[in-house]
Amino acid sequence: MSTGPANLARNDAGAGTVLRPIRRSLPMALLRAREAVMERFRAMLRDHGLTEQQWRVIRVLAEREALEVSQLATHSFLLPPSLSRILKFLERKRLVRRRAVNADQRRQEVSLTAQGRRVFAQVAPSSEAIYRDLERAFGEERLETLYLLLGDLESAVAAERMA
Amino acid sequence: MSTGPANLARNDAGAGTVLRPIRRSLPMALLRAREAVMERFRAMLRDHGLTEQQWRVIRVLAEREALEVSQLATHSFLLPPSLSRILKFLERKRLVRRRAVNADQRRQEVSLTAQGRRVFAQVAPSSEAIYRDLERAFGEERLETLYLLLGDLESAVAAERMA
DNA sequence: CGCAAACGATTAACATGTTAATTATCGATG
DNA sequence: CATCGATAATTAACATGTTAATCGTTTGCG
Numbered sequence: 001m002s003t004g005p006a007n008l009a010r011n012d013a014g015a016g017t018v019l020r021p022i023r024r025s026l027p028m029a030l031l032r033a034r035e036a037v038m039e040r041f042r043a044m045l046r047d048h049g050l051t052e053q054q055w056r057v058i059r060v061l062a063e064r065e066a067l068e069v070s071q072l073a074t075h076s077f078l079l080p081p082s083l084s085r086i087l088k089f090l091e092r093k094r095l096v097r098r099r100a101v102n103a104d105q106r107r108q109e110v111s112l113t114a115q116g117r118r119v120f121a122q123v124a125p126s127s128e129a130i131y132r133d134l135e136r137a138f139g140e141e142r143l144e145t146l147y148l149l150l151g152d153l154e155s156a157v158a159a160e161r162m163a
Numbered sequence: 164m165s166t167g168p169a170n171l172a173r174n175d176a177g178a179g180t181v182l183r184p185i186r187r188s189l190p191m192a193l194l195r196a197r198e199a200v201m202e203r204f205r206a207m208l209r210d211h212g213l214t215e216q217q218w219r220v221i222r223v224l225a226e227r228e229a230l231e232v233s234q235l236a237t238h239s240f241l242l243p244p245s246l247s248r249i250l251k252f253l254e255r256k257r258l259v260r261r262r263a264v265n266a267d268q269r270r271q272e273v274s275l276t277a278q279g280r281r282v283f284a285q286v287a288p289s290s291e292a293i294y295r296d297l298e299r300a301f302g303e304e305r306l307e308t309l310y311l312l313l314g315d316l317e318s319a320v321a322a323e324r325m326a
Numbered sequence: 327c328g329c330a331a332a333c334g335a336t337t338a339a340c341a342t343g344t345t346a347a348t349t350a351t352c353g354a355t356g
Numbered sequence: 357c358a359t360c361g362a363t364a365a366t367t368a369a370c371a372t373g374t375t376a377a378t379c380g381t382t383t384g385c386g
Contacts, residue, residue, distance in 0.1 A: 021226060026297065026306070027201050028219075032240060033313040034193035036320040041190065042344090051344090051371065056191075063184060069335065077195060082372055084336055089371085106334045106381050134189065138319040142312060143189070149309045150196040156301040157199040205374090214341065214374090232365065245342055247366055252341085269351045269364040 037134065044126045048119070053078060055123065057086055058095065058112065062120040066111040068101070095119055200297065207289045211282070216241060218286065220249055221258065221275065225283045229274035231264070258282055 038052065045055050056076040061067065067075065073083045087110065090096040095116035101107040112120065135143055201215065208218050219239040224230065230238070236246045250273065253259040258279035264270040275283065298306055 020291070020294065024310075026294075026309075027197055027204065027215075028240060029310055029313045030193055030197035030200070033316045034190055034197065035240075036317045037193070038190050040320070040324075046345090052190075053372065070333095077191060077198075079373065079375095080335065081337080081374075085372075088336095104334085104382070108335080128183070131183065131189075133323060134320070137323040138316055142315065145308075146189075146312045146316065147187075147192055149305060149312065150192045152305065153196045153301055153309065154199045157203070157297070160296060160300040161203075209375090216342065233363095242343065242345095243365065244344075244367080248342075251366095267352070267364085271365080 040130050040133075041127065044130060045123070048123050048126075050119075050123070053082065054086055054090060055127075057083070057090060058116060058120050058123075061096065061110065061112045062117065062124075066109045068107050068109055069098075070107075072110055090116070203293050203297075204290065207293060208286070211286050211289075213282075213286070216245065217249055217253060218290075220246070220253060221279060221283050221286075224259065224273065224275045225280065225287075229272045231270050231272055233270075235273055253279070 042052060045052060050058070053076070056078065057072065060072060060075045064075075069083065069087070070080070072078075073080050076083065078086065087096060087098070091098065094113055096110055097113050098108045098110050101109055205215060208215060213221070216239070219241065220235065223235060223238045227238075232246065232250070233243070235241075236243050239246065241249065250259060250261070254261065257276055259273055260276050261271045261273050264272055
């Protein structure tokens with residue numbers, strides 16, 4: 001077996017370039033962890049005919065009386081174009097309702113319909129059950145640490161952006 | 164201000180259902196943290212005309228000599244349908260090449276072209292620079308803790324699934 | 327008042343995520 | 357060796373992610 005330059009060239013993309021292995025990539029680690037957790041939620045939501053994002057919208061609306069579209073986008077962490085399509089879907093399913101704000105015809109207030117609240121009431125317990133299993137499996141203390149670290153990470157990145 | 168049942172009904176979706184506030188949702192926390200980090204990578208990759216996922220594929224291929232499509236999907240954490248489209252794109256751009264495996268005509272081996280290796284060599288340093296900034300801003304120790312917790316979380320969820 | 331800049335929301339265009347179905351090939355078995 | 361179940365990869369169909377452009381509306385300001 002040759003162990004000369006030819007081999008090295010193959011292993012480092014032929015340009016002497018070194019990059020940490022992809023397993024040590026933070027975005028990848030976050031994605032993998034999230035997908036592991038979401039798998040269970042997704043399966044449950046699928047049984048209710050909802051996507052993860054549709055459920056996020058319903059959930060945010062259940063926490064509040066009514067919200068303008070841009071506020072809803074912020075709280076559900078969806079980009080406006082995605083939210084626009086999701087609202088169209090939820091409206092067609094009669095789960096949400098919109099009405100223009102009198103003082104400013106550009107704005108709209110979105111709220112759950114009675115049927116939307118029923119769906120929330122149906123799904124929320126399953127969601128809570130999955131959370132409880134997760135807490136039990138992972139440990140409350142580690143979970144708390146993880147939340148703190150993730151918050152710190154967001155802050156650190158935001159602070160970096162200023163510099 | 165009334166604080167009677169009507170108010171409560173509005174605040175809990177009218178069905179006595181309680182769900183933790185969405186800020187305390189682990190999938191949301193993971194998503195937010197990931198997006199905060201990815202924002203910087205995405206901007207850099209955009210300047211190189213690559214998406215996050217296209218870069219993941221190139222990066223995995225740079226670590227290895229050649230990989231079959233299914234192995235590539237596993238390592239780049241992409242679902243086969245997504246990878247299929249991405250490979251079509253990268254092939255058209257002449258960044259990757261495929262060839263059928265003789266022993267099994269169903270399988271294909273994918274590898275970087277010389278041009279693909281050049282792109283890797285161009286992008287990798289920018290990627291490393293962002294990592295270094297991140298490590299500096301967040302702290303090496305906390306980063307290490309975070310990696311460990313994320314790995315534990317994956318394991319805990321996987322173990323749960325058995326039960 | 328009149329108009330240009332700013333703003334809220336949507337649409338457009340393309341890439342990826344997700345699940346199901348399809349296609350081509352392989353492999354075991356009768 | 358013929359056939360059926362399993363496998364690798366792709367395609368299909370629909371939903372969302374991402375960036376840019378568009379469309380009304382509003383607001384600031386001369």
